[in-house]
Amino acid sequence: MQAATTARTAQRKATRPRADALRNRERIVTAAREMLVEHGPEVPLDEVARRAGVGNATLYRNFPDRAALVREVLCAVMDRTTLAAEQALAETGDAFEALSSFVHTAADERVGALCPMVASAFDRNHPDLEAARERCERLVQEVMDRAVAAGQLRPDVGVGDLLVAAAQLSRPPAGTGCPSHDRYVHRHLQLFLDGLRAPARTALPGTATTMEDLRRDCSAQPATPKP
Numbered sequence: 001m002q003a004a005t006t007a008r009t010a011q012r013k014a015t016r017p018r019a020d021a022l023r024n025r026e027r028i029v030t031a032a033r034e035m036l037v038e039h040g041p042e043v044p045l046d047e048v049a050r051r052a053g054v055g056n057a058t059l060y061r062n063f064p065d066r067a068a069l070v071r072e073v074l075c076a077v078m079d080r081t082t083l084a085a086e087q088a089l090a091e092t093g094d095a096f097e098a099l100s101s102f103v104h105t106a107a108d109e110r111v112g113a114l115c116p117m118v119a120s121a122f123d124r125n126h127p128d129l130e131a132a133r134e135r136c137e138r139l140v141q142e143v144m145d146r147a148v149a150a151g152q153l154r155p156d157v158g159v160g161d162l163l164v165a166a167a168q169l170s171r172p173p174a175g176t177g178c179p180s181h182d183r184y185v186h187r188h189l190q191l192f193l194d195g196l197r198a199p200a201r202t203a204l205p206g207t208a209t210t211m212e213d214l215r216r217d218c219s220a221q222p223a224t225p226k227p
Contacts, residue, residue, distance in 0.1 A: 028052045029069075079135070140162065
Protein backbone atom coordinates (compact mmCIF):
# COMPACT_ATOMS: atom_id res chain seq x y z
CA MET A 1 0.00 0.00 0.00
CA GLN A 2 2.77 2.39 0.94
CA ALA A 3 4.61 1.54 -2.27
CA ALA A 4 1.51 2.35 -4.31
CA THR A 5 1.05 5.67 -2.47
CA THR A 6 4.69 6.54 -3.03
CA ALA A 7 4.32 5.72 -6.73
CA ARG A 8 1.24 7.97 -7.05
CA THR A 9 3.04 10.80 -5.26
CA ALA A 10 6.01 10.44 -7.57
CA GLN A 11 3.68 10.46 -10.57
CA ARG A 12 1.99 13.69 -9.42
CA LYS A 13 5.39 15.31 -8.96
CA ALA A 14 6.39 14.16 -12.44
CA THR A 15 3.28 15.67 -14.05
CA ARG A 16 3.60 19.03 -12.31
CA PRO A 17 6.64 20.20 -14.28
CA ARG A 18 4.86 19.33 -17.52
CA ALA A 19 1.99 21.68 -16.63
CA ASP A 20 4.47 24.38 -15.66
CA ALA A 21 6.39 23.81 -18.87
CA LEU A 22 3.19 24.18 -20.89
CA ARG A 23 2.36 27.47 -19.18
CA ASN A 24 5.90 28.72 -19.79
CA ARG A 25 5.65 27.78 -23.45
CA GLU A 26 2.35 29.63 -23.79
CA ARG A 27 3.82 32.71 -22.10
CA ILE A 28 6.79 32.65 -24.45
CA VAL A 29 4.57 32.39 -27.55
CA THR A 30 2.31 35.22 -26.31
CA ALA A 31 5.27 37.48 -25.56
CA ALA A 32 6.90 36.62 -28.88
CA ARG A 33 3.76 37.50 -30.84
CA GLU A 34 3.58 40.90 -29.14
CA MET A 35 7.26 41.65 -29.72
CA LEU A 36 7.32 40.38 -33.30
CA VAL A 37 4.50 42.79 -34.06
CA GLU A 38 6.31 45.65 -32.31
CA HIS A 39 9.86 45.03 -33.51
CA GLY A 40 9.82 42.55 -36.40
CA PRO A 41 11.43 39.10 -36.77
CA GLU A 42 14.83 40.24 -35.50
CA VAL A 43 13.61 41.02 -31.98
CA PRO A 44 16.24 39.91 -29.40
CA LEU A 45 15.20 36.57 -27.95
CA ASP A 46 16.42 37.52 -24.48
CA GLU A 47 13.90 40.38 -24.57
CA VAL A 48 11.17 37.89 -25.44
CA ALA A 49 12.21 35.74 -22.47
CA ARG A 50 12.19 38.79 -20.19
CA ARG A 51 8.68 39.81 -21.23
CA ALA A 52 7.47 36.22 -20.83
CA GLY A 53 8.94 36.11 -17.32
CA VAL A 54 11.17 33.12 -18.01
CA GLY A 55 14.89 32.56 -18.26
CA ASN A 56 16.80 32.30 -21.53
CA ALA A 57 17.40 28.62 -20.86
CA THR A 58 13.65 27.99 -20.68
CA LEU A 59 13.08 29.78 -23.97
CA TYR A 60 15.80 27.81 -25.78
CA ARG A 61 14.61 24.55 -24.24
CA ASN A 62 11.26 25.13 -25.93
CA PHE A 63 12.51 26.81 -29.10
CA PRO A 64 16.07 25.95 -30.13
CA ASP A 65 16.29 28.85 -32.61
CA ARG A 66 14.51 31.97 -33.83
CA ALA A 67 12.87 30.17 -36.75
CA ALA A 68 11.21 27.65 -34.43
CA LEU A 69 9.77 30.43 -32.26
CA VAL A 70 8.47 32.49 -35.18
CA ARG A 71 6.95 29.37 -36.73
CA GLU A 72 5.14 28.52 -33.49
CA VAL A 73 3.76 32.06 -33.26
CA LEU A 74 2.46 31.93 -36.83
CA CYS A 75 0.88 28.49 -36.32
CA ALA A 76 -0.79 29.61 -33.08
CA VAL A 77 -2.21 32.72 -34.76
CA MET A 78 -3.62 30.75 -37.69
CA ASP A 79 -5.11 28.16 -35.34
CA ARG A 80 -6.84 30.82 -33.22
CA THR A 81 -8.31 32.62 -36.23
CA THR A 82 -9.53 29.30 -37.64
CA LEU A 83 -11.10 28.43 -34.28
CA ALA A 84 -12.94 31.77 -34.19
CA ALA A 85 -14.61 31.00 -37.52
CA GLU A 86 -15.44 27.43 -36.46
CA GLN A 87 -17.03 28.61 -33.21
CA ALA A 88 -19.07 31.33 -34.92
CA LEU A 89 -20.33 28.83 -37.49
CA ALA A 90 -21.24 26.29 -34.79
CA GLU A 91 -23.01 28.88 -32.60
CA THR A 92 -25.02 30.72 -35.26
CA GLY A 93 -24.98 28.59 -38.41
CA ASP A 94 -24.44 31.88 -40.25
CA ALA A 95 -21.58 31.61 -42.75
CA PHE A 96 -21.16 35.37 -43.15
CA GLU A 97 -21.03 35.80 -39.36
CA ALA A 98 -18.32 33.13 -39.25
CA LEU A 99 -16.41 34.99 -41.97
CA SER A 100 -16.70 38.25 -40.01
CA SER A 101 -15.44 36.55 -36.84
CA PHE A 102 -12.44 35.23 -38.74
CA VAL A 103 -11.56 38.66 -40.16
CA HIS A 104 -11.93 40.55 -36.88
CA THR A 105 -10.00 37.91 -34.93
CA ALA A 106 -7.24 38.01 -37.54
CA ALA A 107 -6.99 41.77 -37.00
CA ASP A 108 -6.73 41.30 -33.23
CA GLU A 109 -3.94 38.78 -33.83
CA ARG A 110 -2.07 41.41 -35.91
CA VAL A 111 -1.90 39.34 -39.08
CA GLY A 112 -1.00 42.48 -41.01
CA ALA A 113 2.34 42.59 -39.22
CA LEU A 114 2.89 38.83 -38.94
CA CYS A 115 1.99 37.63 -42.45
CA PRO A 116 5.11 39.06 -44.14
CA MET A 117 7.21 36.84 -41.87
CA VAL A 118 5.88 33.76 -43.67
CA ALA A 119 7.68 34.96 -46.79
CA SER A 120 10.90 35.83 -44.94
CA ALA A 121 14.07 33.79 -44.65
CA PHE A 122 12.32 31.28 -42.36
CA ASP A 123 11.16 27.92 -43.74
CA ARG A 124 7.63 28.62 -44.98
CA ASN A 125 7.37 25.02 -46.21
CA HIS A 126 7.85 23.50 -42.76
CA PRO A 127 5.21 20.75 -42.23
CA ASP A 128 3.74 22.43 -39.11
CA LEU A 129 3.34 25.76 -40.88
CA GLU A 130 1.90 24.16 -43.99
CA ALA A 131 -0.60 22.14 -41.92
CA ALA A 132 -1.81 25.23 -40.02
CA ARG A 133 -2.05 27.23 -43.24
CA GLU A 134 -3.99 24.47 -45.01
CA ARG A 135 -6.47 24.18 -42.12
CA CYS A 136 -7.02 27.91 -42.17
CA GLU A 137 -7.43 28.19 -45.94
CA ARG A 138 -9.69 25.14 -46.12
CA LEU A 139 -12.05 26.48 -43.48
CA VAL A 140 -12.18 29.98 -44.98
CA GLN A 141 -12.94 28.48 -48.39
CA GLU A 142 -15.70 26.34 -46.89
CA VAL A 143 -17.24 29.31 -45.07
CA MET A 144 -17.07 31.48 -48.20
CA ASP A 145 -18.67 28.74 -50.31
CA ARG A 146 -21.51 28.44 -47.78
CA ALA A 147 -22.01 32.21 -47.72
CA VAL A 148 -22.17 32.34 -51.53
CA ALA A 149 -24.65 29.44 -51.60
CA ALA A 150 -26.80 31.26 -49.03
CA GLY A 151 -26.80 34.43 -51.13
CA GLN A 152 -24.87 36.35 -48.44
CA LEU A 153 -21.50 36.78 -50.18
CA ARG A 154 -20.82 38.16 -53.62
CA PRO A 155 -19.50 35.30 -55.79
CA ASP A 156 -16.67 37.22 -57.49
CA VAL A 157 -14.25 37.17 -54.54
CA GLY A 158 -11.80 34.46 -53.53
CA VAL A 159 -9.94 33.45 -50.39
CA GLY A 160 -6.91 35.38 -51.61
CA ASP A 161 -8.96 38.57 -51.93
CA LEU A 162 -10.21 38.19 -48.37
CA LEU A 163 -6.82 37.45 -46.80
CA VAL A 164 -4.98 40.22 -48.66
CA ALA A 165 -7.58 42.82 -47.70
CA ALA A 166 -7.68 41.69 -44.06
CA ALA A 167 -3.89 41.83 -43.81
CA GLN A 168 -3.65 45.25 -45.46
CA LEU A 169 -6.47 46.82 -43.45
CA SER A 170 -5.07 45.58 -40.15
CA ARG A 171 -1.59 46.99 -40.86
CA PRO A 172 -0.86 50.51 -39.60
CA PRO A 173 -0.14 53.03 -42.37
CA ALA A 174 3.47 54.18 -42.67
CA GLY A 175 4.34 56.78 -40.07
CA THR A 176 1.62 55.80 -37.61
CA GLY A 177 1.87 53.67 -34.50
CA CYS A 178 -0.18 50.60 -33.66
CA PRO A 179 -2.03 52.19 -30.71
CA SER A 180 -3.40 55.04 -32.83
CA HIS A 181 -4.40 52.61 -35.58
CA ASP A 182 -6.26 50.24 -33.26
CA ARG A 183 -9.22 52.58 -32.85
CA TYR A 184 -9.92 52.46 -36.60
CA VAL A 185 -9.02 48.95 -37.72
CA HIS A 186 -12.27 47.14 -36.86
CA ARG A 187 -14.31 50.02 -38.27
CA HIS A 188 -12.48 49.78 -41.60
CA LEU A 189 -12.68 46.00 -41.63
CA GLN A 190 -16.45 46.19 -41.15
CA LEU A 191 -16.71 48.58 -44.09
CA PHE A 192 -14.80 46.01 -46.14
CA LEU A 193 -17.03 43.15 -44.95
CA ASP A 194 -20.17 45.12 -45.83
CA GLY A 195 -18.72 45.52 -49.33
CA LEU A 196 -18.53 41.73 -49.64
CA ARG A 197 -22.23 41.23 -49.10
CA ALA A 198 -24.47 40.13 -51.94
CA PRO A 199 -25.95 41.47 -54.09
CA ALA A 200 -22.93 43.37 -55.37
CA ARG A 201 -23.52 46.89 -56.67
CA THR A 202 -20.61 46.87 -59.12
CA ALA A 203 -18.49 44.29 -60.93
CA LEU A 204 -14.93 43.86 -59.72
CA PRO A 205 -12.09 44.21 -62.23
CA GLY A 206 -10.12 41.07 -62.96
CA THR A 207 -10.94 37.66 -61.49
CA ALA A 208 -11.24 36.29 -57.96
CA THR A 209 -7.84 35.88 -56.31
CA THR A 210 -6.94 32.39 -55.13
CA MET A 211 -4.22 31.37 -52.69
CA GLU A 212 -2.42 29.72 -55.63
CA ASP A 213 -2.31 33.14 -57.33
CA LEU A 214 -0.72 34.69 -54.25
CA ARG A 215 1.83 31.91 -53.85
CA ARG A 216 2.74 32.12 -57.52
CA ASP A 217 3.32 35.88 -57.22
CA CYS A 218 5.45 35.39 -54.10
CA SER A 219 7.58 32.68 -55.70
CA ALA A 220 8.35 35.02 -58.58
CA GLN A 221 10.08 37.35 -56.10
CA PRO A 222 12.04 35.14 -53.68
CA ALA A 223 13.04 36.69 -50.39
CA THR A 224 16.74 37.28 -49.82
CA PRO A 225 17.92 35.06 -46.95
CA LYS A 226 19.29 36.93 -43.95
CA PRO A 227 22.70 36.01 -42.63
